[in-house]
Amino acid sequence: MKIALLGYGKMGKEIEKLALSRHHEIFLKIDNEVEWRNNLEKLSESDVAIDFSMPGCVTDNIKRCFQKNVPIVVGTTAWFEELDEINKLCVQTDQAMIYASNFSIGVNIIFEINRKLARIMNGQNEYELTIDETHHIHKIDAPSGTAIKLANDAIDILDRKNAWSGTASLDTGMINITSNREGNITGTHLIKYESDIDSLEIKHEAKNRQGFALGAVLAAEWIVGKSGFFEMKDMLGF
Template structure:
């Protein structure tokens, strides 16, 4: 694959190393200091773009790829208020767009089991449910996209809750997502069901970024030749 990296932070560099080890070619590295060079890439010289940037730039990057015929895999979080616009553009352009808040296969199995667990636990009203996410100090958005996805998986069964809230346990009508930032934490997500007599937890703890990079490269390979909007559920057949 000829891969365009949009975003060259920790994740972009990890993807680069892993992709090159697999024999893929990195044809460009776009970051905030050379963002104008994105215009040099089109479907004629790029097989797929992998985009991990910031909330303020993600939508523009995805839009550029879709309007120039480049299949795009995005893992940027914090911009999903414009996600439906990206979906509509992809369908209009007959493009290919793959989005996940987290590309780890393990995390997506965690999402799957989280939804199943919530579907069973919602019948037991004595348990209070909450979500906790812990990341490194450089993590920009709070809550994390993975934490929000976990919360949404719970809310699909907990119809009595009126959405989620960030770091506000006193808001009993909503699902609370606790966010913590600590040095050198790749990513930890914990769903807790707590009652007066016991506690049940489902957790995923990432040891390295390799799992995220591996999943993004898998998604890029899978997306080439397809049209439409996809996510990890489709690729992993969950």
């Protein structure tokens, strides 16, 4: 496949390595607005685009792909307010997009376990749920998109929770998310249910960025020829 890489930072470079190892061609690399000006036409010749850029430009990048009929894989996080509008635009204009706050297969397994565990815990009111995430010091957004998804999925299921908070809240309707920024850590997420008697923990620890890159390239291979707005669970068949 001819891949357009939108964003050539830490993740863009990792995806390039992974895509080449799977015999794809990196047809286009765009890392800023100046490069867009010279390469918009080349985008239409790409089979698929993969966007790991920045929250301020991701929706423009997506709309450019929609206009050029290029399916897009989006890994950029921290643009939740615009997600619904993009979802609608994708469906209305018969385009193809897969979005995941985390493309790691392991994390998507954890998403599924998190939903199942929340269903079990719905009647166990003595357990308090908290979520803890740790990332490298360069990560711009906090809490991570992954921690927010874990919290929102649990809120949809747990009757006793109705919102999440990124600062320690005493409101029992809140799920508290703690964000830590340390050194070079790729990404660690901990889901914890705790009562006065015991605690249960589920942890995912990314050892490097390869898992995100592999998931994104697999998603690019999967989305070509489809139309609609997809999530990883559609691809993984959970």
